[in-house]
Amino acid sequence: xxxxxxxxxxxxxxxxxxxxxIKKGATSFDELKRLxxxxxxxxxxxxxxxxxxxxxxTITGRKxxxxxxxxxxxxSVGIYLEDAARGDDDEK
Amino acid sequence: xxxNSAEVVIIGGGVVxxxxxxxxxxxxxxxxxxxxxxxxxxxATGRCGAGIRQQWGTExxxxxxxxxxxxxxxxxxxxxxxxxxxxxxxxYLILAYEEKEIEQFKxxxxxxxxxxxxxxxxxxxxxxxxxxxxxxxGLLGAAFCGRDGHANPxxxxxxYAEAAKRMGVEIxxxxxxxxxxxxxxxxxxxxxxxxxxxxxxxxxxxxxxxDLIGAMVGLDLPVYSERHQIMVTEPVNPxxxxxxxxxxxxxxxQQVPHGAFIMGQGDPxxxxxxxxxxxxxxxxxxxxxxxxxxxxxxxxxxxxxxxxLYNITPDSQPILCEAPEVPGFYxxxxxxxxxxxxxxxxxxxxxxxxxxxxxxxxxxxxDLGRFDRGELVLEPSVV
Ligand SMILES: Cc1cc2nc3c(=O)[nH]c(=O)nc-3n(C[C@H](O)[C@H](O)[C@H](O)COP(=O)(O)OP(=O)(O)OC[C@H]3O[C@@H](n4cnc5c(N)ncnc54)[C@H](O)[C@@H]3O)c2cc1C
Numbered sequence: 001x002x003x004x005x006x007x008x009x010x011x012x013x014x015x016x017x018x019x020x021x022i023k024k025g026a027t028s029f030d031e032l033k034r035l036x037x038x039x040x041x042x043x044x045x046x047x048x049x050x051x052x053x054x055x056x057x058t059i060t061g062r063k064x065x066x067x068x069x070x071x072x073x074x075x076s077v078g079i080y081l082e083d084a085a086r087g088d089d090d091e092k
Numbered sequence: 093x094x095x096n097s098a099e100v101v102i103i104g105g106g107v108v109x110x111x112x113x114x115x116x117x118x119x120x121x122x123x124x125x126x127x128x129x130x131x132x133x134x135x136a137t138g139r140c141g142a143g144i145r146q147q148w149g150t151e152x153x154x155x156x157x158x159x160x161x162x163x164x165x166x167x168x169x170x171x172x173x174x175x176x177x178x179x180x181x182x183x184y185l186i187l188a189y190e191e192k193e194i195e196q197f198k199x200x201x202x203x204x205x206x207x208x209x210x211x212x213x214x215x216x217x218x219x220x221x222x223x224x225x226x227x228x229x230g231l232l233g234a235a236f237c238g239r240d241g242h243a244n245p246x247x248x249x250x251x252y253a254e255a256a257k258r259m260g261v262e263i264x265x266x267x268x269x270x271x272x273x274x275x276x277x278x279x280x281x282x283x284x285x286x287x288x289x290x291x292x293x294x295x296x297x298x299x300x301x302x303d304l305i306g307a308m309v310g311l312d313l314p315v316y317s318e319r320h321q322i323m324v325t326e327p328v329n330p331x332x333x334x335x336x337x338x339x340x341x342x343x344x345x346q347q348v349p350h351g352a353f354i355m356g357q358g359d360p361x362x363x364x365x366x367x368x369x370x371x372x373x374x375x376x377x378x379x380x381x382x383x384x385x386x387x388x389x390x391x392x393x394x395x396x397x398x399x400x401l402y403n404i405t406p407d408s409q410p411i412l413c414e415a416p417e418v419p420g421f422y423x424x425x426x427x428x429x430x431x432x433x434x435x436x437x438x439x440x441x442x443x444x445x446x447x448x449x450x451x452x453x454x455x456x457x458x459d460l461g462r463f464d465r466g467e468l469v470l471e472p473s474v475v
Contacts, residue, residue: 026131034131034246041326042393042395044395044396074370074396078326078393079394080393080394081325081391085376085380085383086376
């Protein structure tokens with residue numbers, strides 16, 4: 001059965017697309033990110049990570065605690081180039 | 093189950109290791125293992141700026157990059173890749189702010205043209221036509237080659253890896269090479285954290301860790317690693333055709349087909365080492381250079397920054413050879429920040445070297461011995 005539910009909103013990735021990439025051998029969030037860009041968009045994985053980790057668990061049969069967490073990279077929220085150039089922080 | 097012997101063991105699952113594996117298999121040597129301590133593209137390949145240019149200042153870099161560009165143009169079909177390597181050929185625009193840069197570009201362009209690379213010197217007005225949002229203040233001119241551009245390093249590596257696997261190559265991820273065993277001067281086995289693989293031929297394609305692999309066979313390789321930082325913005329509508337780089341300001345900035353702008357800079361004060369952390373100084377400094385050079389990008393949001401290792405040689409050209417002191421130990425290392433764009437041709441010549449075939453491009457000038465002989469041709473055009 002086709003599953004068109006979108007799990008990654010930034011990149012418009014459906015459950016099926018994500019499952020296909022996991023079956024190809026990308027069995028961690030960071031590997032998936034490199035192959036299909038989930039977690040590379042504006043949310044940086046904040047909205048999709050849980051759901052995608054669950055897909056990895058289902059397909060690989062691994063437990064949540066066995067799955068590596070995605071590498072967190074700054075900035076924690078998108079920041080305008082002009083603000084970054086001034087060295088402003090997020091609060092302003 | 094891991095194989096316990098192989099004709100060739102390649103250390104490193106970056107674009108170079110995978111391209112060598114594919115070419116070995118294609119030339120008939122299918123008993124090949126690739127070892128990768130993390131996952132494919134975990135090293136510099138998955139962290140790089142993904143630019144591909146032919147505008148170089150040495151004959152070898154020009155030849156390798158031109159032949160590689162010819163390959164990128166047909167790579168999807170050549171490797172039977174069902175997805176897309178996202179090749180974009182809107183050029184590389186290299187900015188000149190000093191008279192001596194213009195002089196250097198003239199020399200480079202003469203060399204490039206003599207090798208069939210269609211680059212040319214242009215004035216600031218033409219640069220502005222090619223990149224309308226470019227601030228041309230202080231700009232003296234630029235070098236431009238319209239066939240340069242970009243490809244997606246994850247897909248390029250995946251394409252080589254899948255094609256290699258279909259021909260029988262085994263790729264073991266999360267498998268680290270810990271040691272290389274020898275009897276006399278012959279290699280006998282590679283020791284991994286998952287067991288031993290008997291082999292007489294080992295390829296060092298370990299990128300920023302190539303020095304550690306060299307040490308396993310007693311070689312003190314003339315390479316070092318250096319962190320280079322990089323960042324990416326949110327994706328937006330197509331705005332910028334070419335990759336724009338400046339040696340004067342040490343930056344590069346391109347918009348990839350997906351819409352994001354990828355940009356990075358070299359830091360002349362970066363210490364040698366294997367550090368791949370990130371710093372806010374980088375974010376601030378580079379943002380300043382970018383908003384100065386492209387004021388229209390001020391309101392673009394940076395979403396992520398990271399870093400990776402350049403593996404650098406004294407002449408900024410790679411080392412492609414068999415070690416004279418250690419027969420059976422091959423290396424494709426020291427790419428000095430441009431190993432992605434020359435990986436297709438590197439894969440071909442390394443496979444030919446390993447199998448003792450005639451080389452389709454003479455690369456003997458890139459041997460290890462050049463450093464002792466003092467026959468260095470310095471590459472002037474690196475960021
Ligand atoms: C920020 C940045 C920007 C860049 N921009 C560009 C660009 O625009 N264009 C370009 O052409 N090049 C660019 N480069 C350079 C390019 O990324 C590299 O030259 C190229 O990716 C080298 O590929 P490789 O396969 O040799 O090395 P890597 O991709 O580093 O692969 C080596 C692999 O070996 C593995 N490994 C290491 N030790 C072991 C071990 N003991 N056992 C098993 N596996 C091991 C590592 O995990 C790694 O995956 C850039 C590099 C950086 C860091």
